[in-house]
């Protein structure tokens with residue numbers, strides 16, 4: 001299974017190093033076979049010698065250049081980073097990234113062979129408008145995306161479940177994941193208020209190949225517990 005931590009705008013460089021070391025020590029001590037990804041804040045990217053795969057939360061589709069506030073391929077290459085998160089709801093909805101921009105970013109990193117964790121998910125009003133509207137909305141987030149890309153991982157994250165403590169029912173997750181698997185056979189993660197208390201049942205759902213965790217992953221011990229659950233279920 002794939003257990004991923006999105007640290008968002010949290011943890012300093014020093015704290016991130018400690019975090020990654022703790023997770024690495026756990027994986028090594030129990031000889032875990034799970035694929036563990038960690039996406040630190042931009043300023044905490046570094047070369048970590050670890051069994052944890054470190055990825056970027058974002059980068060601009062360029063080698064380098066005049067793109068104030070962004071980092072490019074050169075900066076990722078410095079730390080040998082080959083994994084990137086694209087389409088996270090906070091980038092879509094707070095930072096205003098359009099599908100067109102995301103497709104550009106996707107294609108740029110795809111050409112370079114990056115592992116791409118591509119996020120999709122509906123806001124509350126789309127969910128409340130009924131299943132057809134919701135699935136139609138999610139479908140638009142697949143437009144222009146090569147769903148057959150071999151290094152693709154998809155994360156389904158309902159926007160209203162992110163950081164709210166709310167989650168869809170287990171049946172809802174099962175149902176949506178089944179439909180999303182028809183769009184792409186890539187590993188499919190669930191994200192949105194996953195925590196130690198619900199991770200095991202979420203990971204047990206058919207067509208859930210892992211989880212993408214925000215807030216609850218900030219505690220290394222809790223994140224390791226989720227890795228342990230995945231190991232038990234594998």
Ligand SMILES: O=C[C@H](O)COP(=O)(O)O
Nearest residue numbers: 006162163192193214215
């Ligand atoms: O990328 C992770 C998601 O946004 C989930 O965040 P959350 O676990 O804090 O709800």
